[in-house]
Amino acid sequence: MSQNDRPCVVVGVDGSAPSGRALEWALSQAEATGAVVEAAIAWDVPAGLGFGPTVLDGEDLAGAAGRRWPRR
Template sequence: MSNEATLAPRIVVGVDGSAPSKQALRWAVGQAKLTGAAVEAVFAWEYPTPWLGMVPPTDKESGDFEVHARRILDRAVDEALGPGPERAVALRPTSVHGQPAAVLLDVAAGAQLLVVGNRGRGGFREALLGSVGMHCVQHAPCPVVVIRGSGGGT
């Protein structure tokens, strides 16, 4: 029996603090309730653009970015699902340094599903999928669910 067969199924969801990502998280939790899966809420972060081509950040500055990323993720999870540890499914929030599409694809290896929100802003653009979502749809190692935003909300 392989290790994958003994692990509980996982649903990976990209969370960036936006309303569509919070909707995706809520949907992933609902699906996890139905399937008995755990949910991995993943926030991918990168250094701000000014660091590119310049002196890399110090260890302290690097830690500051990581702490800030984790705060954004924790706040988004609480806003989407309500505060508190008594949630209906196993939830593993994770912040990872790296390009968002690459991070999500890496974490989704072996997952049951990868869930992303769309970033459409209304009108024709609402029908479009953002670059991260499109990359995930085209390259994911598992099925991908794209949650369309309702146009407003959290």
């Protein structure tokens, strides 16, 4: 089964302890069901601050998550 054919568990993360527990649950659920995990993060920057759109490298996010929540 390719990764595209596998079920997906989507979890929101923001660096908080509750989102860490949610990510741990998602990883456990994915392991138990053969699913993949998609972790999502979003934030709102008020337009008045003058910041433009920010693009984050997904590999950097994956690496940071892997260091914080290593695979079992």
